Amino acid sequence: MADAVVVRLVGGPDHPGELDAAGFRGLLAAVQLLSTRVGRHLVDQARPGRSAGVVERSARVRVVGLDGEGTATVLRFAVGEEGVLGDGLEHEITDALFELVRGLWNEEPPSWTTPLLGEACVELLDALARVARTAAFGGARFREVSFAPAALSREAWPREDAPRRYGAAATVRGRLDRVDLRRRVLRVLDESGADVVVESVLAGYDVEGDPLVAAARLLGSEVVVTGPASRGPGGLRLRGATVRPA
Template sequence: MADLLVLRLHRGPDHPGELDAGGLVALVGALQRLTTRIARHLVHQARPGRSAGVVERAARVRLVGFTADGAATALRFAVGEDDVLGEGLEHEVVDALSELVRGLWNEEPPAWTSALLGDACVELLDALVRTARTCTFGGDRFREASFAPAGLSRDRWPRTDGPRSYGATASIRGRLDRVDLRRRVLRVLDETGADVVVESLVTAYDSDADPVRDAARLLGSEVVVTGPASRGAGGLRLRGATIRPA
């Protein structure tokens, strides 16, 4: 029998009960990818011999409800099949998903997390950043967990290609030339003419403010961005940064 999963999105870029199509596609796709990888992981680890079709059906995610819930947008998903009786693989999938979500919240992956699962968890976090400032997962068999996805560590999760490492804090002065409200990513052209990507912003003075929307008012202005830095092939990136006029 299918399991119910409820996701509430709080203080996102859209009005309660609305969701940008691109954000919805990214979110549902990331959730489906994660449940499929969980099912395959469970079968390969403990239940060899099950057919691929059984695994895919047990991991199938269906959006069965989409409503405004007070100031939040509530999405209800069914995981698995409705016409199968008893405690099936879909229940194990949701139980494992619950562990992984609590691992995201606590920034501590379960010991059994594989690199493929780590990739899918980080993809889910990134999709949540596009749609909400904070989110709450719950359901019939899912102990509720609430967290702010933009501020959570990706670096602790095993990855197939290895995560970027964010180290000492750096302060960059330059012109803010792009603000992506959907992806919540900023770009600053620094004094040397190089692009600096700001993956997420935090605010130190008002927890209810949206730092990305506030930063949009500075578009085209000289700013100073400060945060943990990562230098790699793709250039300099900052995460969990603050921004102020120069």
């Protein structure tokens, strides 16, 4: 049996009860993406054996209402379809969806949030920010939560390609073994045998012209690289670094 989700949008670029086509498509796509990924996550983790068709139908999002109420644009969604033999999977999907929405509101992802779910949550925030200053999620079974999507953290959510944070400067000594002039990226093999990616280069010694081109002349040589550092799953990265001969 389909479940109900109500989204209230206030302070967007359109009149109450109206949404431009691009904003509407983006928001609907983001809600559908999150619902689909939640359904797949639930089946993978706790409901093995469900067919892909059952999951897709249980996670299907339909717009069943678009109205203006005072200063708000109100969207009503139905999640799931009637007659799907999913044993209430659509209700489990909306339960998990609202737990993620509360995580957005609190800027604290649930402990079970995967990178795929984190990416979908960030897409939802971005889609909401394009159509409203404040957004509220509620439904027949849920207490409404309201938040300003543009102001909420994206960095708190796990993602495969999450933006890196760069902190204090680090110095690396090693062999410059790769130069990508098109992407303006260098790679240094450090003394421990690990790859260090250098995302941009600043002139650090007596160089005229492009500092990346000057650094490229050191390809195959021992160098010392210093710059703001970020340590993550892909290893150490430096940005805005200086490169000099060792």
